[in-house]
Amino acid sequence: MLLQLRHRLLSPNFPSPRTFPSPKTLPISLSLRASISQNTNPQSSQSAAFARTVLFIPPGVEPDEITEEKVLPGSNIVLGPYAGDAKIKQVDFVKSSNRPKDCPRDERPEFAMLGRSNVGKSSLINSLVRKKEVALTSKKPGKTQLINHFLVNKSWYIVDLPGYGFANAPESARMDWSSFTKGYFLNRDTLVSVLLLVDASVPPQKIDLDCANWLGRNNIPMTFVFTKCDKAKGGKAKRPDENIRDFQQLIRESYRQHPPWIMTSSVTGLGRDELLLHMSQLRNYWDQE
Ligand code: GDP
Numbered sequence: 258m259l260l261q262l263r264h265r266l267l268s269p270n271f272p273s274p275r276t277f278p279s280p281k282t283l284p285i286s287l288s289l290r291a292s293i294s295q296n297t298n299p300q301s302s303q304s305a306a307f308a309r310t311v312l313f314i315p316p317g318v319e320p321d322e323i324t325e326e327k328v329l330p331g332s333n334i335v336l337g338p339y340a341g342d343a344k345i346k347q348v349d350f351v352k353s354s355n356r357p358k359d360c361p362r363d364e365r366p367e368f369a370m371l372g373r374s375n376v377g378k379s380s381l382i383n384s385l386v387r388k389k390e391v392a393l394t395s396k397k398p399g400k401t402q403l404i405n406h407f408l409v410n411k412s413w414y415i416v417d418l419p420g421y422g423f424a425n426a427p428e429s430a431r432m433d434w435s436s437f438t439k440g441y442f443l444n445r446d447t448l449v450s451v452l453l454l455v456d457a458s459v460p461p462q463k464i465d466l467d468c469a470n471w472l473g474r475n476n477i478p479m480t481f482v483f484t485k486c487d488k489a490k491g492g493k494a495k496r497p498d499e500n501i502r503d504f505q506q507l508i509r510e511s512y513r514q515h516p517p518w519i520m521t522s523s524v525t526g527l528g529r530d531e532l533l534l535h536m537s538q539l540r541n542y543w544d545q546e
Pocket residue numbers: 372373374375376377378379380381396420484485486487488521522523524525
């Protein structure tokens with residue numbers, strides 16, 4: 258049943274991504290808005306099909322019903338009837354586990370935060386829970402890597418996973434995906450979605466693409482959370498929205514449809530409330546299944 262649910266959250270019957278016009282032809286936000294604003298006409302099957310391929314349409318929403326207001330700003334995520342109770346009122350650190358099988362064994366749903374070292378994971382977790390220094394993840398390369406569980410509102414978990422790809426670590430001290438995190442992803446039945454954090458202030462990095470592709474190939478439900486969207490480098494460097502588009506272009510082959518994605522900044526608070534709403538609709542749907 259859980260596997261079926263994962264599949265449904267990940268692939269709600271979207272057509273192949275190859276059937277829609279290349280995002281290269283329009284900036285993401287413009288192409289999205291154009292497709293949605295044309296979608297008031299029920300006959301407009303072309304724009305409904307287009308919406309189905311670029312948008313994340315949650316359970317309970319018909320593609321034909323989507324209007325621009327239902328798409329969370331700075332994302333491809335449609336808000337559906339399951340969104341609610343998004344506020345974080347209480348956060349308790351529960352435990353650090355050094356093996357997937359030591360993780361808490363209750364049935365509460367969880368979201369796992371994953372990303373390259375320095376991507377802004379601790380900052381985002383602290384911004385989501387509005388506390389400083391909640392995220393305890395060790396940042397020292399080579400130090401024991403732990404899976405940290407935080408219980409939110411006594412009902413669901415935020416899981417802080419070890420960062421991968423420490424820039425200065427020797428190969429042997431880097432994350433061993435095969436023996437550690439992969440086991441967690443493949444066996445954790447209560448995992449609602451991985452939040453894969455990707456730094457939008459830099460061009461797509463191979464290690465992030467490898468991670469995204471692995472998750473896609475293994476049907477692990479996931480959301481791309483682009484971080485540092487406030488950070489424009491100027492000069493010839495690409496803007497965050499351009500880096501995001503390039504990244505998505507590169508991972509398309511691994512996904513049957515576009516996974517949910519959202520732009521965030523822990524400096525300006527961009528995307529915080531929207532991300533919590535997205536998590537609430539996934540969680541509430543999961544809860545009632
Ligand atoms: P972690 O290693 O993934 O936990 O990353 P941190 O949260 O420690 O952040 C790494 C660096 O990026 C720090 O210098 C942060 O101040 C900076 N940073 C984190 N989030 C943002 C953001 O949204 N915008 C900008 N401009 N900098 C950020």
